[in-house]
Each structure stands twice: as C-alpha cells, then as structure tokens.
Amino acid sequence: MLTSFFAPASQPPLGIVIVGAGTVGGSVLDVLRENAQTISARSGRNIVVRAVVVRNIEKARTRLHPDMAGLLTDDWQAAVQRPDAEVLLELMGGESTAKECIQAALTAGKSVVTANKALLATCGDVIFDAAHAAGKPVAYEAAVAGCIPIIKTLREALAGDTVHEVAGIINGTSNYILTAMEKDGVTFADALEATQKMGYAESDPSLDIDGGDAAHKILLIARLAFGAHATMNDVPVVGVRDFKLRDIRYAAQFGFCVKLLAQAVRRDNGIELSVQPTLVPCTHPIASVDGAMNAILVRSAYAGETLYYGAGAGAFPTAAAVVADVIDIARGNGALAQHGNGTPLPSLIPADDCSAPHFLRLRVLDMPGVLANIASALAQQNISIEAIHQNESAPGQEVDIIMLVHEASRGKIFSGIKQIENQSTTVGAVVTMPIKRFL
Ligand SMILES: NC(=O)c1ccc[n+]([C@@H]2O[C@H](COP(=O)([O-])OP(=O)(O)OC[C@H]3O[C@@H](n4cnc5c(N)ncnc54)[C@H](OP(=O)(O)O)[C@@H]3O)[C@@H](O)[C@H]2O)c1
Numbered sequence: 001m002l003t004s005f006f007a008p009a010s011q012p013p014l015g016i017v018i019v020g021a022g023t024v025g026g027s028v029l030d031v032l033r034e035n036a037q038t039i040s041a042r043s044g045r046n047i048v049v050r051a052v053v054v055r056n057i058e059k060a061r062t063r064l065h066p067d068m069a070g071l072l073t074d075d076w077q078a079a080v081q082r083p084d085a086e087v088l089l090e091l092m093g094g095e096s097t098a099k100e101c102i103q104a105a106l107t108a109g110k111s112v113v114t115a116n117k118a119l120l121a122t123c124g125d126v127i128f129d130a131a132h133a134a135g136k137p138v139a140y141e142a143a144v145a146g147c148i149p150i151i152k153t154l155r156e157a158l159a160g161d162t163v164h165e166v167a168g169i170i171n172g173t174s175n176y177i178l179t180a181m182e183k184d185g186v187t188f189a190d191a192l193e194a195t196q197k198m199g200y201a202e203s204d205p206s207l208d209i210d211g212g213d214a215a216h217k218i219l220l221i222a223r224l225a226f227g228a229h230a231t232m233n234d235v236p237v238v239g240v241r242d243f244k245l246r247d248i249r250y251a252a253q254f255g256f257c258v259k260l261l262a263q264a265v266r267r268d269n270g271i272e273l274s275v276q277p278t279l280v281p282c283t284h285p286i287a288s289v290d291g292a293m294n295a296i297l298v299r300s301a302y303a304g305e306t307l308y309y310g311a312g313a314g315a316f317p318t319a320a321a322v323v324a325d326v327i328d329i330a331r332g333n334g335a336l337a338q339h340g341n342g343t344p345l346p347s348l349i350p351a352d353d354c355s356a357p358h359f360l361r362l363r364v365l366d367m368p369g370v371l372a373n374i375a376s377a378l379a380q381q382n383i384s385i386e387a388i389h390q391n392e393s394a395p396g397q398e399v400d401i402i403m404l405v406h407e408a409s410r411g412k413i414f415s416g417i418k419q420i421e422n423q424s425t426t427v428g429a430v431v432t433m434p435i436k437r438f439l
Contacts, residue, residue: 352411
C-alpha cells in the first residue's frame with residue numbers, strides 16, 4: 001500500500017523511506033499528514049511515504065496513523081533499495097546501523113535527510129565523501145538546534161559572506177539547568193531532576209550535561225562555516241555537571257550571566273573551537289535566552305552580527321526541520337555544498353593556545369600575603385588581573401576570592417591555577433571560566 005498525503009501535483013511524486021518512527025520520525029509523519037497540502041504546494045510534488053522502518057515491528061504504536069500500519073517494516077536494507085523511493089530519512093539515531101543505512105542509501109542513488117548529529121560529528125568525512133561520490137545530498141538541518149535554520153543560514157543566506165565566528169547556546173537541557181539555578185536558586189542536582197521530569201533530559205543525561213551534544217553540533221557548524229574537518233579531540237569541552245550555584249552569584253556581581261556556550265571562531269592562525277560554561281554580559285541578548293531555548297550568534301564580514309533564536313530540540317521543531325529538508329530536495333535544491341566553503345582546510349588552534357579573559361574563583365585562608373602570592377603566580381604566566389572581589393572574613397578563616405583576569409591562553413591560565421592550587425593557603429580546586437564580551 002502506498003500512502004500519498006495529498007492530491008496530485010504536476011510533477012511526479014517524491015517517494016520517501018523513513019527509518020525510525022520514534023519521537024522525531026513519528027512527528028515527521030504527523031507533519032507530512034497534517035500539513036500535506038502546503039507541503040505539496042511548496043514542493044511542487046506530492047510526498048509519498050513508501051516504507052516506515054522500525055526496530056521492533058511488534059511494538060504497540062498508538063500515535064501512528066492507521067494508514068501507516070501497512071508500511072511498517074523492520075528490514076531497512078530492503079527499504080533502502082526500493083526503486084520507488086528517492087529519499088531516505090535516517091531518524092533512528094545511534095551510529096553503526098545509521099551509518100550503514102545512510103551509506104547504502106547513497107550507494108543506491110538516494111538523497112538522505114538525517115537528524116543524527118552524533119553520527120555526522122564523528123563520521124562526517126566518510127558520509128559527506130560518500131554523498132559527494134554519489135552526487136546526492138545529505139541534508140541535516142534537524143541535527144543542529146532543531147528548528148533554528150542555522151544550516152541553511154550558513155549555507156545559503158551567508159553564502160557570499162565570510163563568517164568570523166559562531167557562538168551559541170545549543171543544548172537546551174544545559175540551558176534549562178543553568179536558568180533554573182540562576183532564576184530559582186536551585187542546586188544543579190535539583191535542576192537536573194526537573195529537566196528529566198519535564199522530558200528534556202534523557203535518563204542518562206551525560207551527552208547533554210557533559211557538553212558532548214553541544215560539541216557534536218559545533219563541529220557540524222565549523223565544518224560548514226569554515227570547512228574545518230575537526231573531531232571531538234579538537235574541542236575542549238566542559239559541561240555543566242560540576243557547576244555551582246555560587247559561581248552564578250559571583251558572576252552576577254560583575255554584570256555577567258553564565259551560559260554553556262559553544263564557539264567556533266576564526267583567528268589569524270586558525271579555527272578555535274570550544275564548549276564551556278562561559279560568562280556573557282547580562283546586557284547581551286544571548287544572556288536572556290532562558291530555559292530549553294537555543295540561540296546562535298553569527299558574526300560575519302558583511303552582515304555583521306545576526307542572531308537566531310528558537311526551540312533547539314523537541315519532536316515537532318525537529319520534525320519541521322526534517323520536512324523542510326525534504327521539501328528542498330523535492331524542489332531540486334539537492335546539489336548543495338556539503339564541504340564548507342571549498343577553501344583550503346583551515347588549521348585548528350590547539351586547546352591550550354585558545355585565548356580569552358577568564359573568571360577565577362579561589363578559596364583561600366585569609367592571611368597576610370595571600371593576595372600577593374596569587375598575583376605573583378599569575379604574573380609568572382604573564383596574566384594580569386582586571387578586577388578582584390573578596391567577601392568579608394576574619395583572619396585565618398576560609399574565604400572566596402573572585403578575580404577577572406585579562407585575556408590569556410588557556411594553557412597559561414591552567415599553569416597559573418596549578419601554581420595557586422599548590423600554595424598552602426589555597427583550599428581545594430580553583431574554578432575558572434572564560435569570559436565572552438562579544439564585539
Ligand atoms: N528527540 C529530539 O528532540 C531530537 C532532536 C534533534 C535530533 N534528534 C535526533 O533524531 C534521531 C532520532 O531521535 P528520536 O528521539 O526520534 O529517537 P527515538 O524516539 O528513540 O526513535 C528511534 C526510532 O528508530 C527506530 N530504530 C532504532 N534502531 C533501529 C534499527 N536498528 N533499525 C530500524 N529502526 C530502528 C526505533 O524503532 P522502535 O520504535 O521499534 O524502537 C524508533 O522508532 C537521533 O539521531 C537524535 O539524535 C532528536
């Protein structure tokens with residue numbers, strides 16, 4: 001049984017195979033059905049689902065429309081080879097089978113749409129090379145920041161521009177946690193539990209709270225914006241797992257909010273990549289991005305700063321991005337650049353050479369000479385202090401000292417911190433975060 005969602009258009013229908021009918025795949029089916037008339041009109045072709053592939057065909061699927069029942073199969077290999085399908089939607093997630101499935105589809109001459117950021121971040125070279133060899137697109141708008149059209153923006157709207165930097169809040173779970181800590185004064189553990197109850201965070205939230213998910217996305221952005229072929233090893237990643245409420249309070253005293261910022265920045269000597277809790281001025285629009293929302297700032301030579309805001313994940317925002325890619329392919333916009341800007345591969349700046357002003361929080365014994373010793377350790381690394389705050393305390397008691405230091409490389413900051421931590425008056429580990437002031 002073939003299921004067409006709408007009346008005939010002048011062009012032949014576009015057959016698609018959907019692999020995965022979970023959160024995203026199920027919602028894609030809903031959008032295709034509910035919005036069939038508009039999608040058909042905008043595509044110039046009817047979109048026809050030829051098969052829906054799942055892992056467990058026996059599973060009860062209450063949300064699946066009855067029309068779809070006859071299309072269910074657990075045989076992705078056969079579905080990929082269907083001669084009546086031009087496009088494969090890989091919405092199963094995971095790496096190994098998803099990679100095989102995409103490669104098989106490209107070899108069979110199909111275009112591919114995927115939401116699988118983890119796969120593209122780790123196997124992007126192999127997949128985009130296969131796409132290039134097959135002369136077919138691999139579209140992946142849904143893989144980065146849900147419904148925010150950042151891939152199309154970089155690939156199309158800014159195609160004639162030179163991107164200097166991309167900085168974004170691209171993990172909704174982490175942003176929800178940081179917002180709850182800031183606004184409601186809750187601990188990290190309580191904020192995480194709330195995100196899990198609301199369905200934002202997985203039962204194993206490691207990829208979100210340890211920064212891996214944001215790193216996957218910034219790798220895809222860097223590939224497109226700069227042609228950078230980087231791997232996870234090239235991205236210094238710090239998540240929000242160990243983040244403390246008091247650092248939000250201390251940052252606020254200096255006029256900053258804390259956001260998990262993913263950055264890809266073009267410097268004179270290469271591309272700098274990072275994912276870290278970062279101080280941003282409370283007056284900057286990005287500081288007001290709260291809850292599970294995402295925002296991405298792009299700074300380019302001609303357009304200047306542009307800012308994109310929206311739901312970064314979730315069933316329907318992600319499905320909307322998947323369907324937009326299908327429409328693009330139906331319209332014949334498939335021959336899209338996959339490999340960044342075609343210029344020579346830029347070099348990647350090693351993590352220790354990445355520079356920024358920094359926030360430091362030290363716990364020390366309040367004794368004569370302590371500040372001088374700290375300043376001396378920093379001076380030995382050529383790090384100068386911009387501002388200091390110390391709470392009231394009594395001699396000999398433990399007290400927090402907060403410092404903002406001027407721009408220095410991450411390597412020098414960590415060497416300075418190591419020296420400070422070795423001083424007998426320092427209690428515990430020094431906390432540091434970069435500061436992003438924007439231009
Ligand atoms: N959820 C989001 O908000 C979101 C946002 C952006 C991107 N994404 C990405 O979208 C992709 C899908 O995520 P999801 O949340 O929709 O996952 P999900 O709810 O777990 O659904 C996965 C679907 O794939 C099917 N599947 C898994 N392994 C399979 C296999 N080996 N063969 C055939 N079918 C298989 C499952 O079948 P059964 O139903 O039989 O188990 C299920 O229908 C992932 O790459 C994810 O990173 C998700």
